[in-house]
Amino acid sequence: MSSRTAPLRRSDRPPNRALAEALFALSEQEEPGDRRIALLKAGYAVFDTTGDGRRAAHSKAPDWLRPLIDQLAACAGEDALDAAVQRLSTGSRTRRRVTREGYLCHSEMMATLATGPTELHPDRMRGAAHWHTTDSDGKTALESMARACQRRGFAWSMVTDHSRGLEVASGLDQEGLRLQLKRINRWNRRFGEDHRVFQGLEIEVLEDGTLDVPHGERLEVECVVAAVHRLFDPDRDQTERLIRAISTPGVHVLAHPRARHFHHRPGLRARWEVVFAACAEHGVAVEINGFPRRQDLDWDLARLAVDAGCDFLLASDAHAPKHLEFDAYASAIAMKAEIPRERILNVMHADEFEAWLAGR
Ligand SMILES: [Zn+2]
Ligand SMILES: [Zn+2]
Structure with a gap:
């Protein structure tokens, strides 16, 4: 097996705070409605857990959202995650980010x-x-x-x-x-x-x-x-x-x-x-x-x-x-x-x- 296909170690995955922020940021790309709410719920599930963020997001996610969660959670670190969010974003930079700064997510707490x-x-x-x-x-x-x-x-x-x-x-x-x-x-x-x-x-x-x-x-x-x-x-x-x-x-x-x-x-x-x-x-x-x-x-x-x-x-x-x-x-x-x-x-x-x- 080549190193490129080796599974990510837990420590290489984005931390829960970054995964949650990615889901929040993507929620802001959506018009008000079910999609936005699903992304928000998944974001909060990650923000509020010290366990596996991906699993927490899955627990709150409808079927259509799960592949996206997997894609984000598989990013090798925060830079890769940011890049993925940029690729998936259609609009301008997220506006509410400032209202999420200076908080501890559960795992940081x-x-x-x-x-x-x-x-x-x-x-x-x-x-x-x-x-x-x-x-x-x-x-x-x-x-x-x-x-x-x-x-x-x-x-x-x-x-x-x-x-x-x-x-x-x-x-x-x-x-x-x-x-x-x-x-x-x-x-x-x-x-x-x-x-x-x-x-x-x-x-x-x-x-x-x-x-x-x-x-x-x-x-x-x-x-x-x-x-x-x-x-x-x-x-x-x-x-x-x-x-x-x-x-x-x-x-x-x-x-x-x-x-x-x-x-x-x-x-x-x-x-x-x-x-x-x-x-x-x-x-x-x-x-x-x-x-x-x-x-x-x-x-x-x-x-x-x-x-x-x-x-x-x-x-x-x-x-x-x-x-x-x-x-x-x-x-x-x-x-x-x-x-x-x-x-x-x-x-x-x-x-x-x-x-x-x-x-x-
Ligand atoms: Zn009060
Ligand atoms: Zn009070």
Whole structure:
């Protein structure tokens, strides 16, 4: 057998990130419809696996797509794969590529965890922050989410459902917050010694930087998490909006600061060194959101926040128990940004975290 026909070794094949990107890029060559969706699904299947990318893509692919996947997966390395995508492309260069840069695919995340400092590993965190329940847009009741955090070995966790303001209709109003607090207190009386639950609230930052909830209501929760979910105007610098939110008395955390979304939007434009300086000045922790489609902050901006002197909260943004494992992406980003362990609030014991919240 000649060397030209020898099967490729696994290590010669394009990595999952490149194979996924090829499928995403080719999806953009298609008109909206079934073909585009099939390519996208196959791309996501590769992006979200640490196993064999080709096999993952096949598992989601209709018959017509499989030969193309095989052709891409058989490329000898990334350059050959790029060339194949160019050959198969009919239009101009892909436009959305920028919305996919600065994210870790699953295999890169796993590789980072395997090689990064163990002190930043998810197993070494004591608290699980930022999860949702059926009280807002989560899929699971509070007690089940708390139980899942406890099972994962955390000593404490923090629910952060959405508040009901002008912008979020499905969130918690004042009465809902009080009812939730009763359930949290009941949990903590029974299980708090082993797993303490804190009550946070994720509040919308409006276009002018004010928060979408009255001041008095905000103060009733233990942790106020400010976040942008809409009005991303890419032409407008959002520095002032964010600074107004950060400097609002009682705010503890700035969640997913860029509000970016994989493949959909690049996120807010701001003078980030100014934003992070304000976080450090006001003692507002910067969240590293591990939800795979968010990964917000990315490691470059997280590094900038380290340099500004910020503290960090690693978060899964779980909307179901299974999502709690997304904290692994937050840890991987923290590793890549070289965040010092002592700057991460999740390493605190429950009583230390309680004191941090009360001190704000
Ligand atoms: Zn959010
Ligand atoms: Zn959230």
